[in-house]
Amino acid sequence: MKTFLPIVLVVALLAAVPLFTTSNVVLNFLVTALLIALAGQGWNLLGGYGGQYSFGHAAFFGTAAYATAILQVRYGVNAWLGLFAGIAAGAVVGAVIGALTFRSGLRGSYFSLVTLAFAEVLRIIASVAPITGAGVGTLIPLDLHARAFQFQSRVPFYFIALALVALSLIVVRAIENSRFGAYLVAVRENEDAASALGVDAFSVKLCAITISAAITAAAGCFYAQYFLFIDAEIAYGPRISIDALLAPIVGGAGTVFGPLLGALVVKTLGEATKLIGADAPGLDLVIYGFLLVGVVGLAPRGIAGLVTAIFRSRVSGGSTLERSHG
Amino acid sequence: MLSSVILVPAVLNGLMTGAVYALVALGLTLVYGVLHIINFAHGALLTAAMFAAVFAYTLLGLDPYLAVFLLAPLFFVAGYALQRFVIGPAAHGEDRNFLLVTLGLAIVIENALLYFFRADTRIIDLPYAFDVVELGPAFIAVPRIVALGAVIAVAAALWAIMRFTDTGKAIRAVAKERLGAELCGINVAHVFAITFGLGTACVAIAACLLIPTYYVNPTAGEAFVLIAFTVVVLGGMGSIAGALIGGLFVGVVESLSSVFLGESLGQIGIFALFIVTLLVRPSGLFGARA
Numbered sequence A: 001m002k003t004f005l006p007i008v009l010v011v012a013l014l015a016a017v018p019l020f021t022t023s024n025v026v027l028n029f030l031v032t033a034l035l036i037a038l039a040g041q042g043w044n045l046l047g048g049y050g051g052q053y054s055f056g057h058a059a060f061f062g063t064a065a066y067a068t069a070i071l072q073v074r075y076g077v078n079a080w081l082g083l084f085a086g087i088a089a090g091a092v093v094g095a096v097i098g099a100l101t102f103r104s105g106l107r108g109s110y111f112s113l114v115t116l117a118f119a120e121v122l123r124i125i126a127s128v129a130p131i132t133g134a135g136v137g138t139l140i141p142l143d144l145h146a147r148a149f150q151f152q153s154r155v156p157f158y159f160i161a162l163a164l165v166a167l168s169l170i171v172v173r174a175i176e177n178s179r180f181g182a183y184l185v186a187v188r189e190n191e192d193a194a195s196a197l198g199v200d201a202f203s204v205k206l207c208a209i210t211i212s213a214a215i216t217a218a219a220g221c222f223y224a225q226y227f228l229f230i231d232a233e234i235a236y237g238p239r240i241s242i243d244a245l246l247a248p249i250v251g252g253a254g255t256v257f258g259p260l261l262g263a264l265v266v267k268t269l270g271e272a273t274k275l276i277g278a279d280a281p282g283l284d285l286v287i288y289g290f291l292l293v294g295v296v297g298l299a300p301r302g303i304a305g306l307v308t309a310i311f312r313s314r315v316s317g318g319s320t321l322e323r324s325h326g
Numbered sequence B: 001m002l003s004s005v006i007l008v009p010a011v012l013n014g015l016m017t018g019a020v021y022a023l024v025a026l027g028l029t030l031v032y033g034v035l036h037i038i039n040f041a042h043g044a045l046l047t048a049a050m051f052a053a054v055f056a057y058t059l060l061g062l063d064p065y066l067a068v069f070l071l072a073p074l075f076f077v078a079g080y081a082l083q084r085f086v087i088g089p090a091a092h093g094e095d096r097n098f099l100l101v102t103l104g105l106a107i108v109i110e111n112a113l114l115y116f117f118r119a120d121t122r123i124i125d126l127p128y129a130f131d132v133v134e135l136g137p138a139f140i141a142v143p144r145i146v147a148l149g150a151v152i153a154v155a156a157a158l159w160a161i162m163r164f165t166d167t168g169k170a171i172r173a174v175a176k177e178r179l180g181a182e183l184c185g186i187n188v189a190h191v192f193a194i195t196f197g198l199g200t201a202c203v204a205i206a207a208c209l210l211i212p213t214y215y216v217n218p219t220a221g222e223a224f225v226l227i228a229f230t231v232v233v234l235g236g237m238g239s240i241a242g243a244l245i246g247g248l249f250v251g252v253v254e255s256l257s258s259v260f261l262g263e264s265l266g267q268i269g270i271f272a273l274f275i276v277t278l279l280v281r282p283s284g285l286f287g288a289r290a
Helices: A002-015 A024-049 A058-075 A079-103 A108-128 A154-176 A179-189 A191-196 A201-227 A232-236 A238-251 A258-277 A283-298 A302-316 B004-035 B042-060 B064-091 B095-117 B142-164 B166-176 B178-183 B188-210 B220-235 B240-261 B263-280
Strands: B132-135 B138-141
Touching: A002 A154, A024 A154, A024 A179, A024 A201, A024 A238, A024 A258, A058 A079, A058 A108, A058 A201, A058 A232, A058 A238, A079 A108, A079 A201, A079 B263, A108 A232, A108 A238, A108 B095, A108 B220, A108 B263, A154 A179, A154 A201, A179 A191, A179 A201, A191 A201, A232 A238, A238 A258, A238 A283, A238 A302, A238 B095, A258 A283, A258 A302, A283 B064, A283 B095, B004 B042, B004 B138, B004 B142, B004 B166, B004 B188, B004 B220, B004 B240, B042 B064, B042 B095, B042 B188, B042 B220, B064 B095, B064 B188, B132 B142, B138 B142, B142 B166, B142 B188, B142 B240, B166 B178, B166 B188, B178 B188, B220 B240, B220 B263, B240 B263
Parallel strands: none
Antiparallel strands: B132 B138
């Protein structure tokens, strides 16, 4: 159980927050941070561990958000069932994109480009297709009952978001310690060498993108239930793709806690800019952009890597290049 | 059946639009061919150049076609500095980092423009913007003809630089064999920055050609850069001829698909072309390897 102990501690710590405050401002902040952490954890599995940098995770987020919203609004499906259907839909989109791109051997820049293009195609389709509500978007009718996955208070939402994040942490930690996780990291470090040693790189990447998509999809479903509204720009726009990759990179890509740490930092910075800039459009994203360049340039392993490096150099008196394990 | 009265103008107009796509793609493919990275900041730089062209007109009274001679060198220097002092050092020579750094720059540039100039769409009024020339059954706007001519001139100039100058030789050497070039005494960081500067200058020229007939807002460049990606992938990453022919081809495809499918789905035609090319033939029509 030692491998899961840090997760239990962190989740317990976060779970204690509502004991101290039920302020909507604080909880809203934490819920959106958890949402980004969840979407980012999906990216982290594929990008951080697998080295496949997707610029279009919005494709999974948006599909799941639309799936859960449309199933409720148009087909009267229960919201909780919609959650699972949404995750499944996101995973399917992930598997299809993965099968197409990895089958044709797209790597590096090409993979980033094609994921971006898929998200854009979905955005254009969603902004004209009648089933998504086209340009108007889809509004989930208010029905404040637990069975409809809607709550008057933010506290239950907070716990559900936390539970989803906890689940994603456990899944990623379990993968990290599994044979599959080792294959994934091998593919990231050197795909040709990994293949030469008998790793089926295609299957490993396909599996990774499917799980990755499912995790990000969970964030999409939660978004739809939390805000009760979705349109093409929110669902498939570049904003969510950027959030999903920024959080793990800032926190530490390829570490279990990277996305959560990064999401909290990025979200705090975003809110701070809003306070200073009096909500001027664009300013928070300017900061995000600088943050991305700065982290890549100065701390390529993110905050987690920075902390580990400082800690290790104090303990052993020398620097170490070994990758941190959360 | 559609008659040639509709098809011929559609094809001709497509060719003219395609010329500007080709120019944007030229900058992108140049950077890819030498640095082997995709510059995700290309669209944001195009937007910045379009704003610069608008302000050159409104503040300095400079006609966009004259502003080229100011903006192209200016953006060359800006591109050089970006690569030399920001992108290069921040990327630590790793391809994945290049992607992230240029993406970060794109976010910064686009949103800084949004912050300073708001989401307002700006246009400038020029006396010749609506002049047309009759060409058989088609009426072609003068600015489009100018654009086509300018793009051919720029492509020829680039080709000449690459072919006949020492800098061009150094660029080709670095593109072929980075380490070997470095061992021969070529300053690779300098060549990278020169290339990036040339790519950025292409974008500045494209902006000046676009602005007489197009609008600008903080996301105006995005539409072009996704098309430019398509062009580059179609023509083969790093191939100058590929960018030219690919650009013209995509222009025609877009023009025809909006005749047949309508405006908003015309865009889908381009993306479909893009994804299919990437999946079926990632090396493109003129590319040597994937």
